[in-house]
Amino acid sequence: MVKLDQINISNDGLTKFFSPIEAAILRALWNEGEMTTSELTGKTNIPLTSVAGTLDRLVKAGYTTRRTENVNGRVRYVYEPVFSEEEAASEITTKVLDSLVQAFGPLAVENFSKYNGKK
Amino acid sequence: MNIVGEITCYGQCLRLWAPIVALIVIISIASIASSLMLKNPRKRLQTFVLAQAAGLFAIAMTFYFMDCSQMLSLYLYFAYVAISTILIFITLRYYDRLMIKRLEAKPAGSMLKWTQEYVDMLTSARLYFFDSAVPKAFAAGRSIFISIGLLEILEDDELKAVLAHEAWHIRHNSRIPFLSRFALMAFSSSFEPELEDQADHFAAEIAGFAALSSARNKIDKVFI
Numbered sequence: 001m002v003k004l005d006q007i008n009i010s011n012d013g014l015t016k017f018f019s020p021i022e023a024a025i026l027r028a029l030w031n032e033g034e035m036t037t038s039e040l041t042g043k044t045n046i047p048l049t050s051v052a053g054t055l056d057r058l059v060k061a062g063y064t065t066r067r068t069e070n071v072n073g074r075v076r077y078v079y080e081p082v083f084s085e086e087e088a089a090s091e092i093t094t095k096v097l098d099s100l101v102q103a104f105g106p107l108a109v110e111n112f113s114k115y116n117g118k119k
Numbered sequence: 120m121n122i123v124g125e126i127t128c129y130g131q132c133l134r135l136w137a138p139i140v141a142l143i144v145i146i147s148i149a150s151i152a153s154s155l156m157l158k159n160p161r162k163r164l165q166t167f168v169l170a171q172a173a174g175l176f177a178i179a180m181t182f183y184f185m186d187c188s189q190m191l192s193l194y195l196y197f198a199y200v201a202i203s204t205i206l207i208f209i210t211l212r213y214y215d216r217l218m219i220k221r222l223e224a225k226p227a228g229s230m231l232k233w234t235q236e237y238v239d240m241l242t243s244a245r246l247y248f249f250d251s252a253v254p255k256a257f258a259a260g261r262s263i264f265i266s267i268g269l270l271e272i273l274e275d276d277e278l279k280a281v282l283a284h285e286a287w288h289i290r291h292n293s294r295i296p297f298l299s300r301f302a303l304m305a306f307s308s309s310f311e312p313e314l315e316d317q318a319d320h321f322a323a324e325i326a327g328f329a330a331l332s333s334a335r336n337k338i339d340k341v342f343i
Contacts, residue, residue: 037252037268037271038271048254048272051252052251052252052253052254052268053252053253055252056251056252056253066252068230068267070230070231073231073233073275075230075231075248075267075270075271076270076271077252077267077268077271
């Protein structure tokens with residue numbers, strides 16, 4: 001599901017895996033569940049001009065789905081995340097571990113067992 | 120003489136060059152076909168230019184390497200002109216159908232009935248909504264396209280102003296005689312600002328200046 005062609009280890013939080021706007025949108029959707037476009041721009045504090053194109057991309061890439069609602073003659077989009085944060089986390093973890101094992105083989109596995117999450 | 124005999128005769132007259140000329144003609148036709156199917160506008164233009172260049176190159180080759188009759192160069196040239204004209208005509212006439220398919224646009228009447236009725240009052244055109252959060256509106260052929268993202272941000276009278284603007288383009292398009300559309304295609308960029316002003320003038324008359332200018336303020340980009 002997650003297309004991880006670029007990981008920026010030095011970035012913060014979700015922006016390691018997503019662009020800052022994508023990360024802000026996904027974070028908001030995971031927190032709130034369903035959201036309209038205006039709720040998303042309000043919550044993320046990103047102007048519509050920047051959010052709109054990113055939303056199209058997220059829908060096309062399969063991260064979010066949207067449906068059109070017609071409330072009293074006003075048409076609007078309602079967005080929903082396709083994957084929960086847990087599902088995304090497990091998918092990303094698997095992909096990163098896969099690439100580590102592919103690069104270092106048994107050495108990588110040895111380091112997983114020693115890893116105790118020191119920070 | 121039958122056609123096969125004639126083609127064989129031309130093949131003999133072109134000697135070694137016959138398969139090469141045939142290959143270039145095939146390349147030209149294939150790239151015209153693929154330019155119609157490509158989605159990326161830049162690649163579409165590139166393959167279209169390639170097709171035209173290959174066609175002209177085939178004609179030039181025939182002209183220089185033909186041993187006997189010059190009729191084949193003429194035939195190829197006529198075929199080239201005919202195919203290009205038909206293609207340009209088809210593109211102008213059916214571009215909106217292509218866009219409907221490409222954008223998976225839905226008729227507006229099923230979602231907001233009054234919008235199609237409003238357009239019907241102004242001109243005979245079909246109104247379509249397409250799935251994109253980016254606010255966009257444009258007219259092509261006899262169709263008007265509005266993105267859902269634009270519907271989200273516009274109030275009803277602002278939407279009316281946008282519809283009137285696009286309806287003006289459709290009325291204007293159908294008033295241009297067929298031949299001068301070729302000129303328009305070649306120099307369209309220099310015409311656009313003026314056309315947009317005229318369309319806005321019409322929209323302000325129909326839907327009111329306030330609605331038009333507030334719609335303009337909200338819209339990031341409105342295409343022709």
